[in-house]
Amino acid sequence: MxxxxxxxxxxxxxxxxxxxxxxxxxxxxxxxxxxxxxxxxxxxxxxxxxxxxxxxxxxxxxxxxxxxxxxxxxxxxxxxxxxxxxxxxRPVGFIEVASDADRLEEYRRISAFNRRCGVDVHEISPSQVKELFPLARVDDVLAGFYVKGxxxxxxxxxxxxxxxxxxxxxxxxxxxxxxxxxxxxxxxxxxxxxxxxxxxxxxxxxxxxxxxxxxxxxxxxxxPLQAAEHYYLITDKLSAIDRSWPVLEDPGCHGYYREEGGGMMVGLFEPVCAPWKIEGAPHDFSFGEIPPDWERMTPYLEKALSRVPEVKEAGLKKLFCGPESFxxxxxxxxxxxxxxxxxxxxxxxxxxxxxxxxxxxxxxxxxxxxxxxxxxxxxxxxxxxEPYQATAAYRRTRTVESLGMVYACHYPFKPMKTARDARRSPLYGELEKQGAFFRDVSGWETPDWYAGAGRVAEAGPLSFGRPAWWPHWEAEHRAAREGVIVMDMSFMSKFRSRVATPAAS
Ligand SMILES: Cc1cc2nc3c(=O)[nH]c(=O)nc-3n(C[C@H](O)[C@H](O)[C@H](O)COP(=O)(O)OP(=O)(O)OC[C@H]3O[C@@H](n4cnc5c(N)ncnc54)[C@H](O)[C@@H]3O)c2cc1C
Structure with a gap:
């Protein structure tokens, strides 16, 4: 240097x-x-x-x-x-496993898209997953998605x-x-x-x-980034593990798995996470670690280990926690x-x-x-x-949700739940009376659809198929096509040009 x-x-x-x-x-x-x-x-x-x-x-x-x-x-x-x-x-390969119908649907969609982008991904059977990663429990696995390179x-x-x-x-x-x-x-x-x-x-x-x-x-x-606690566990050496095994990922169990130093690394993306140092990362934090929060993490660890049950018998070498920006x-x-x-x-x-x-x-x-x-x-x-997203209040609440989004099932139209209500338009109260189901659009609470006057909007279960609120959307669409509507566009950006208007000729 x-x-x-x-x-x-x-x-x-x-x-x-x-x-x-x-x-x-x-x-x-x-x-x-x-x-x-x-x-x-x-x-x-x-x-x-x-x-x-x-x-x-x-x-x-x-x-x-x-x-x-x-x-x-x-x-x-x-x-x-x-x-x-x-x-x-080391191109040892990578397998993503799906163990419920919705994740199977999601990974099949992603595979199709990724293949179009040139990723050589193949759907494999549970027994093929087991062959490639013998320590994985596959009784509930529906399929794996394998990238050899x-x-x-x-x-x-x-x-x-x-x-x-x-x-x-x-x-x-x-x-x-x-x-x-x-x-x-x-x-x-x-x-x-x-x-x-x-x-x-x-x-x-x-x-x-x-x-x-x-x-x-x-x-x-x-x-507006924020550091959050991020974990992996490393076990003592395991005789059954091999360095040549692929990396295995099971978002449904919050975990990823790979060989590390002759033992297994079990990485975690817990659904509800913990922001770290909202006031700002310390200037002298170098090669630093965060003391692990065992109480908070134990349920997630148990779920992650349920994918590789034999690993529970191995001794624990380390539960590592370090900060990452979200x-x-x-x-x-x-x-x-x-x-x-x-x-x-x-x-x-x-x-x-x-x-x-x-x-x-x-x-x-x-x-x-x-x-x-x-x-x-x-x-x-x-x-x-936008600047409001950098405030301490926003980061404190939103970051609790963001790390977990990595391994969540990514349903279409899935709204973020945290750090909401940053901005309301003057029409908010009126829209609420019409049973509006609000989502966050650039911080504005913006109606996605209306349940109808005087009714409370219930989103129903998220789905890759036709959502429960489809008829409400259809009614709004028809009203716009066949009648007259008022549309609240408060969430749209407004640009101010800095270019001076040329003098009138
Ligand atoms: C537990 C854990 C597991 C992870 N696993 C993976 C993984 O498997 N795959 C993956 O892709 N990612 C993984 N990540 C994420 C990955 O580590 C980060 O995304 C990546 O390291 C971020 O790199 P960076 O250069 O942005 O930040 P950093 O590595 O933090 O680099 C920023 C640098 O800026 C320096 N700096 C700060 N302020 C100043 C200043 N004022 N002047 C000069 N220098 C300054 C700091 O000293 C630091 O070295 C993991 C993270 C964690 C915590």
């Missing part, structure tokens, strides 16, 4: 986790050799060092995210040849390989230097301030992980901030920072260099989020 702080750079990347190193690597790859990455402590010391390293291309319903995953897997497979630094990528990587090695690749291409990486704030003049980035001096620069990419919100707030930029809609926060020109953000990875890190770094670097993204970033663009 370089010891001297340069006085000037074209771009400064803040944070040396997997995302920052990937952005620096790709900027250098695109020819921006005068890129400087500043890391507060040591590379990977934030969240990256303790990630489980699942490298999975299956599971996203976004074409962009699937492309980023595929690129990431290919990059991790070839980085060692390029840099001499191993990434630990997916697997696992070592998050620290991946980051070090990206860092080495960045340096080989001319970027400068400096550890032990924290960015205190970003210098902005006339609404545009001009530098970064550190205790060791200022680096003048044109572009900044804030890749400060769970610290990104606090840092961005200094420049009035809203990055966002209000479980999508990353990426792109040029609407508030400050040339201030980019790439943070809030919702526990897929390793498996999308390569692709995300490529997309952000290309966006910085060309001035516009080359993939559809609508779903992840920072400009979709």
């Amino acid at each position: 370089s010891a001297h702080l340069p006085t000037q750079a074209r771009a400064v990347v803040i944070g040396g986790g997997v995302i920052g190193c990937s952005v620096a690597y790709h900027l250098a790859q695109l020819g921006w050799r005068d890129t400087v990455l500043l890391e507060r402590d040591r590379l990977t010391s934030g969240t990256t060092w303790h990630a489980a390293g699942l490298m999975v291309t299956f599971g996203s319903t976004s074409e962009t995210s699937t492309e980023l995953r595929k690129y990431t897997r290919d990059l991790y497979a070839r980085l060692e040849a390029e840099t001499g630094q191993a990434t630990g990528f 997916d697997g696992r990587a070592d998050p620290v090695d991946v980051t070090m390989a990206l860092a080495k690749g960045a340096k080989l291409k001319g970027a400068t990486l400096i550890e032990g230097v924290a960015v205190e704030d970003v210098v902005v003049e006339n609404g545009r980035v001009t530098g970064v301030r550190t205790a060791q001096g200022i680096i003048a620069c044109e572009y900044v990419v804030n890749c400060a992980g769970m610290w990104a919100r606090q840092l961005a707030a200094k420049n009035g930029i809203s990055v 966002t209000p809609d479980l999508r990353p926060i990426v792109g040029e901030s609407p508030e400050v020109k040339n201030y980019f953000v790439a943070a809030g990875l919702n526990s897929i920072g390793i498996l999308t890190g390569g692709g995300l770094g490529r997309a952000v670097a290309q966006w910085v260099v060309d001035g516009h993204p080359d993939v559809d970033v609508t779903g992840m663009h920072i400009d979709r989020l």
Whole structure:
């Protein structure tokens, strides 16, 4: 790592986790050799060092995210040849299991979509699941979804390989230097301030992980991410386990399973989770752990272990808890901030920072260099989020739900339940009287459908088929087509043009 702080750079990347190193690597790859990455402590010391390293291309319903995953897997497979630094990528395979009809329907839909995106996923039988992962109980499994080329990587090695690749291409990486704030003049980035001096620069990419919100707030930029407790358990060695087994995931049991050090790692996504440090991540938290909350986690652990019952006999080596950043809609926060020109953000990875890190770094670097993204970033663009979502009250409530959404069954029209009622239109009371079923649209409580005057809207069970409220929707639709309606559009965005009107000719 370089010891001297340069006085000037074209771009400064803040944070040396997997995302920052990937952005620096790709900027250098695109020819921006005068890129400087500043890391507060040591590379990977934030969240990256303790990630489980699942490298999975299956599971996203976004074409962009699937492309980023595929690129990431290919990059991790070839980085060692390029840099001499191993990434630990091992294509041991990945299986998602479905043990109820709704999840089976969901994964079949995702498989069809993922196959169209080039993911080689196949539905396999319960006995094939058992053959590939003999410790799994499959009596209630309906099917597995298997991607042979997916697997696992070592998050620290991946980051070090990206860092080495960045340096080989001319970027400068400096550890032990924290960015205190970003210098902005006339609404545009001009530098970064550190205790060791200022680096003048044109572009900044804030890749400060769970610290990104606090840092961005200094420049009035809203990055509404929040750290939450995130767990995995590691058992003592098991004679029955083999390193070559695929990674198994069973969202219905809240767990994922893979070999680790001769024992088993059982990772968890509990449906109701715990935000960590609402007031802000501590500045000196490095290679840190959070004391596990056994009482809260025991029921989820029992459910997860029920998928691999023999593992209960093995001794417990560790229940690990570390912080990971989650966002209000479980999508990353990426792109040029609407508030400050040339201030980019790439943070809030919702526990897929390793498996999308390569692709995300490529997309952000290309966006910085060309001035516009080359993939559809609508779903992840920072400009979709609003300042009210960064408030402590919002983060405290929404984050309880967001981690659990990762393994929830993703029914169409499933509304978020937490952090509601941020905004009501003047018509709210009237709409309520008509039996409105409200959903959150940009914070506005917006009617989805109406049960009818004086009736209370009951959503009924969620479904992949025709929902119970379909007749209410139909009635509203007919009223609009055949009669006259009033539509409350308060939730729509209003754009104010900054372009001066040309003088009347
Ligand atoms: C238990 C657990 C298991 C996980 N398993 C997986 C998995 O299997 N697969 C997967 O894809 N993801 C997984 N993740 C998620 C993954 O670890 C994260 O998404 C990823 O590491 C985030 O990387 P990052 O670079 O955004 O953040 P970080 O790694 O936190 O990097 C941010 C860096 O910024 C530095 N920094 C902060 N402020 C400043 C400043 N002012 N100046 C300079 N530097 C600064 C920090 O020191 C830190 O090194 C897991 C997470 C957890 C907690």
